Amino acid sequence: MNAVANQLSQIFRTSFQAYGVLAFSPHPLPAALILFASFYHPVVGLMGLAGNLVSTLMARWMHANKDAWQAGIFGVSGILIGLALGKYAEPSVRIWIFLIVGSGISAVISVALAHYFAKYDLPILSLPFMAVIWLLLLSSNIVDGSVDHQLSIGFLKSIDLWLFDIFPLELFEYLKMFGSIIFQNNLLSGVLVMIAIGLYSRISLLFGLWGGLLGMFTYAFLHSSLDGFHGLNYVLISLALGGFFVIANRHAFFFVSLAVITTGLVDIAMSTLLVSSHLPPLVFAFNVVTLLFLFPLKMRPESIAALRLVPVPLYLIKSPETNLRWYRRWSRQKSKQKTILTFPFLGEWSILQGNDGEWTHKGVGKYAWDFVVRDVRNHQSKGFGTELTDYYAWGLPVLAPAPGIIYSLENTVVDNPLQIVDTERNWGNYVIIDHENGEFSELSHFMQGSIVVLPGQRVGRGEILGRCGNSGRSPVPHIHYQLQTAPEVGTPTLPCQFGEGLVNGDIRIDANPKKDDKVSALTIDGGKSWSMLGRELESWTFHCHNRWRTFSETLNFSTDVYGLPALVSKNNLLWRITELPNFIVIRPDFKTFPSLLTASVWIHIVGDQLILPKRLKEGLSWEGNMLTHNDKLWCLSTEKQAIYISDDGTISEVRIIDQPKFQFSLKKRDITKK
Template sequence: MKNTTAISFLKYFTATVLNSYSMLFFSNKKFFAIMVLLASFFNPYTGFAGLVATITAAIVAYFIGFSREQVKSGLYTYSATLVGLGMGTFYEFSMGFWILLVLATVLAVLLSAAFIAQLGKSNLPALSLAFIFTLWVVILSSKEFAVIGLTQRNIYWLNEMYAAGGTGLINFVQRVETIAMPDMLSGFLRSLSAILFQSNIAAGILLSIGLLFFSRIALTLMVAGYTIAILFIQLMDGYAGSVNYYNLGTNFMLVSVALGGFYIIPSVRSFFWSLITVPISYILVIALWKITYTWGLPVFSLPFCITVILFLFVLQLRKAGGKMVLTPIQYYSPEENLYRFTNNKERVLSDFYYYHLSLPFMGDWTVSQGYDGTITHKGDWGKALDFVITDKENKTYQGTGTEPEQYYCYNKPVLSPADGIVEEIIDYVEDNAIGGNNTQQNWGNTIIIKHAATLYTKLSHLKRGSFKVAKGAFVKKGDILATCGSSGRSPEPHLHFQVQATPYIDSKTLAYPLAYFLQQQNGNSIIKTYSVPLENNIVGNIIPNAQLQQAFDFKPGYIMKVTAAGYEEEAWEVMVSTYNETYFYCSRHHAYAYFINNGSMFYFTHYFGNQHTLLYLFYQAAYKIVLSTNKKITITDSFSQNIFATHPLKWFQDLLAPFFIFMKMKYTSMVIKDDDMLGGGNIVLKSYSQQYMPGSVKQKMLAGIEIQQGKLHGFNVAFNNNKIEASCKN
């Protein structure tokens, strides 16, 4: 037990240290963190001091008792890493130095926590503010300590390299330093290394390679920020003293990445504004230097912090979100931020943003008048829907059509579109004769239901005396409220439905989508999500299957064991996050698959961790499942754009992604077998994915899912003629 605890702590501690390095470049990738760590040791003394500070900060943050996940992410410790790198660059090593380094590290952790807490209240990042203030304190106070002295090592940094790696390392570094290359390129590489308090091409090359693998968008923004800074300085004939590699790297290149693709979803607009803010940061460098040099203090990354925080704060003041979107969920990768946002803004965000409203009837009805219709849906009352039932000849009645009873929709049940409380009922208006109109009581018999503080639905033209509920009653989605009639301004029986923000009978309408419904099209049922039916559409509700609902009803605490040839057995436990998100957790591979089940649909939202797992195969196979056995239903969705892409193609798409996404991954699922007539048979689902590119469509995955007696029995996934059969034990 003790060994297990020790190993767990060591993994946690290692992740904290590595993330402290990768966070310096807005990443959480371990391989990139290792490259950053190695690059810091091109100046061995600097690298060693940075590592000692990082380890110390990780220990301090752990024992203070901060959130384990936040400590592990490096949020509380990356500023201490910068403090260590800075002190290792400026000061000679001595006993006094190490004492001061430890104290400075503790201060950096405390300041990080304070800045994160305070700025976090306004959804703003702390960036490197803790590093700046800590190193300023060190610089000012160290002048009073006789045992702390400035170093001359940086003048003879090659001697340090020799001491660290001998002639082999020094020869390699010297060869790299003397490679013939354009001044712009060598300047870029040195500026990149300067973020780690270096000034050598070898470290810059290593970091560039790491950036290329970590994020093509980030590397592009680095290059763009550097180029704009150089061009602006030349154009303005700026002061040469401010054009050092540190400012180019920290205050210009990192501004471009932060605003172009990290805190803002990458796009043409984010690129434009990130490049506009680079010259602003340059102006701040000059202005702040005029202030700080009188105290003998460098400006460090303060212009970067001011520029980024100010711009993000101003964006939050917008009344409407605009087309430049602040990153809603941070995945620590510009590509992941972009692809997941693009993919999820419709399929996931709508599920959280909108209240789930359903169609207020059984069976298929036709929209006789849609939003902003030409008959009565006009002006402030235009966002409403009228429904009737039609036959194959598109008639709304049988026989002569001279009596209300001859109309198909007359006296049909009207259902509650969602849970709520009955706010108002009008039940005294007689039905009209066919062709008649009651303009004095134009809404006729009506029920208004309150679903939320400013969300009401109204159903009108109901039949007098048909109400099954009373005012003040609580109703559930699908409860029968009354029956369809022809009261009010209704020349023939029909159902009027609208959403409104206030509880009054004559309230203005509110444009609001229905969560899920089926639209009949060429003999097939097309699922529409968070949309509004159009005029003449034939629509109906999704009718869930009890066995499918049971099979995909994964409640917290549920554990499913999954086996397949060539794979180790996996146990998936259903858990709930602090944000009330439900997910599968595979402890063997530390993989997470987040999902939503809203009663009509089961679908995955995110996957994190090892992709060589059975959980990842199930994530792809059951990416989106409609909980109905209607074989006419075919559901389609989109994967994140890079899920099946090979590296050359993926990287090319990454470079173009902020401007144009040419590669799309489509997912399709359907029921192909249903022996569940009595509730105990088999149901087989089929799904597949296709990669769409200009001029080509390529199938990437084919899968099947088998349900037996309301339980997930197994699934199979085929890639490139390689088929994996998995069995599930509930």
């Protein structure tokens, strides 16, 4: 009994969702408004609803793609068929039969089309609807074109007429336009739909308004008047290409404008063509032009970050604002350093020359560091510094900064005497490590014969590669380090940071040291080992209190769109995990520009990232960047959060110290048990 109830509720929910999808606003509240708007003529509304249910059920019966089905896509054609039939035909049993059969057929066509279009990552839009409605209208001889023969809600109609008198025609038509999406021809529906769209996404609304306006002008330009103007194509295409299927940037603006104009042309042309068969062009122009404009974008092979017009992968589509946020994250991610680096030596060293240094770190070799050892008097050598062996750095072990495979090395170059540089063999003895993610590390100036690894050998983080020497372009013994994009010697360097380390005594997880900074690798003397990384299928729920509002977030352990381990949230917010040798860094993505309807709007920023030490020493805590002694409290670096650790080593609570009323309390729940 429960299962049946579950199923039914699912079906209803999905069908309900379809109303939102119709106006590119897949969310309950806009869906409700649109549903309501469709009931201006109650019978028509009912027909829409019926069609929806039929096509939804049909698609499900045909085992359509689950995710697509749950999004409500397959109900759309049903709604449109219902609404269109209602508009163009007299109400009768015959029509109802056409409705049901037609919806069923549209579902079949939807499923087939969706499967075929998926190869190109194109949406089916309302093509199934177009196919079916033309079939029906042609075969049933019921083309009529008027909606007046349908009963509408009396008082609403009177309001509409009153408004018609008040507003100038253009404005009236303009506002009505949105209603034409659901084949309504009254102001109220128009306004309702507009509100629905606006609630979901301001970007969509703006594009819709602009598209409609441009559309009116185009129509007027081509037709010399506004007679017979139906705004639906213009609005739909602007909604589609204005942030929904394509990222809303300024290039998209011009793209949409062009598309709208094209729509105008196609629509009028189509109308002219179809005059003889009495078929209304309906949304033909929208479908054709959208697909026409989207197709070339999807065909582009280059990386998305390089494009000006960025199509959004279908499975990622959320609101235009969220899409935009995703795009920004994506392009940042592409240029983000993939390798986590730690300092390639033992003990405390000092930076001789940093990024963009004054001697040799310039141009393509900009992003590099030179490390030396200094004593208490800040000298690099003892005595008078006349011998290489006087220098403290001479002969010290050099470590691998990250795991990888040794790509190439040179071990035979003679070390220079002091203050003499060998510019012919710049790097002297060097090692290049392939980190198997497109990034390579290069360490130079090793002591002759001191490199103890071989090409092809796999090395772990911190393994000894050789000894610090003075070969190559090196006046005094030092270690040179750089990260680059290809393994050849002399490849341009990549900007990078060291994943964690001590810089001038402060613990940093994003170390980018400058000249004369004192740096060393971080070892936390661990007592308990602790980790927040859970296993697949583990789910953590937290409750967030913000004075008068409680918000619940559930995290499931999974992988994100970039393929990295991630905590996937119920609210479609992304938390990304980066694992450093001694820390776990979790970046929550609350800072989206969401629609007013997502809860994250109400949440204050938790902070840029949560930094959790993997190994805890009893009684230690952090304050700012520093580890301090405290009882149970762990404070994290950036935003002064406090994390309470329970006895079994799991997080139990996160609090913001500055805002005591704001806190998360975490309860772990295993969703494998139902």
